[in-house]
Amino acid sequence: EAGVVQSPRYKIIEKKQPVAFWCNPISGHNTLYWYLQNLGQGPELLIRYENEEAVDDSQLPKDRFSAERLKGVDSTLKIQPAELGDSAVYLCASSPGGTGWETQYFGPGTRLLVL
Amino acid sequence: SQQGEEDPQALSIQEGENATMNCSYKTSINNLQWYRQNSGRGLVHLILIRSNEREKHSGRLRVTLDTSKKSSSLLITASRAADTASYFCATDGRGSTLGRLYFGRGTQLTVWP
Numbered sequence: 398e399a400g401v402v403q404s405p406r407y408k409i410i411e412k413k414q415p416v417a418f419w420c421n422p423i424s425g426h427n428t429l430y431w432y433l434q435n436l437g438q439g440p441e442l443l444i445r446y447e448n449e450e451a452v453d454d455s456q457l458p459k460d461r462f463s464a465e466r467l468k469g470v471d472s473t474l475k476i477q478p479a480e481l482g483d484s485a486v487y488l489c490a491s492s493p494g495g496t497g498w499e500t501q502y503f504g505p506g507t508r509l510l511v512l
Numbered sequence: 513s514q515q516g517e518e519d520p521q522a523l524s525i526q527e528g529e530n531a532t533m534n535c536s537y538k539t540s541i542n543n544l545q546w547y548r549q550n551s552g553r554g555l556v557h558l559i560l561i562r563s564n565e566r567e568k569h570s571g572r573l574r575v576t577l578d579t580s581k582k583s584s585s586l587l588i589t590a591s592r593a594a595d596t597a598s599y600f601c602a603t604d605g606r607g608s609t610l611g612r613l614y615f616g617r618g619t620q621l622t623v624w625p
Contacts, residue, residue: 401554428611439515439600439615440555453612488554499543499604501613503554 399423401504403489409510415477418507422470422491429466430501431457431474432488440488446472484511516544516584516601516616524622531588533619535601536581542604544577545613546586549598558586558599591623 402421410416422429427448432440443462445453448469457464461480466472476483486508490501516537525531535544543562547555561568561577561584568575574587588595598618605612 437617439602439617440613441615442612445611453609490555498611499545499560500557501555502557503547505552505554508552 401489401491401502403487403504403507405507406505407508407510409512410479411512412481413478415475416479416509417473417475418487418489418509420472420474420489420504422472422489423493423502425493426491426502427469427494428492428498429472430490430492431464431472432490432503434486434488434506436485443474479509479511481511484509515614516603518599518601518616518619520619521617522620522622524624525591526624527591527593529591529623531591531595531621531623533586533599533621535584535586535616537584537601537603537614538582539603540606541579542606544584544604545602546573546575546584547600547602547615549600549618551597555600588621591621593623593625595621596623597621 404419429446431443434440444457444464446466464474486506488506490503492501516535519534545560546558549555559570559575561575572589577584598620600615600618602613602615
């Protein structure tokens, strides 16, 4: 089965520009996560979706970050405007409902560099 | 913070040796997981151990959990160069944060051929 797909893999932008990341979870996985991973750190959750509903977004900086998961499948994470401190890897993960729901399957990430 | 903290931060060994990484956490958990991350890649789930379990095996991996000490260890036996990666422990949230994983900073393992 195909894994979690993310695009782009790399993105370089200037500060104050907008940027968007796209994620396609594993087919049939109801739960989708966006994580931020800074260099030398573990991932930190930004937002979690159950189907199309954001059920945990308390760590999403809502002044500049937004996310959506239309139709409960693909998801987009946007930053507008980007700041230098947003340079990091943005990871998407998904997990199934039912048995094994605790295990998360990660995509390769989008590495963002803000200049 | 509920984050797990791995120890050591970096570990360098020869192929064939065993590698042991430790994780400590602060709050009660339902389960604890270990993930591996190769450079420039996403995380890969290795093993999950529940709070009522003390030890679990998967191939060359052995995980222990001591809830009284709020600690876990990951043992990789007969290590290979391909085991070179960062290893993260992750604890689960409870209550309103159920479903959220809290990751530590990871242990960078280097296995020399």
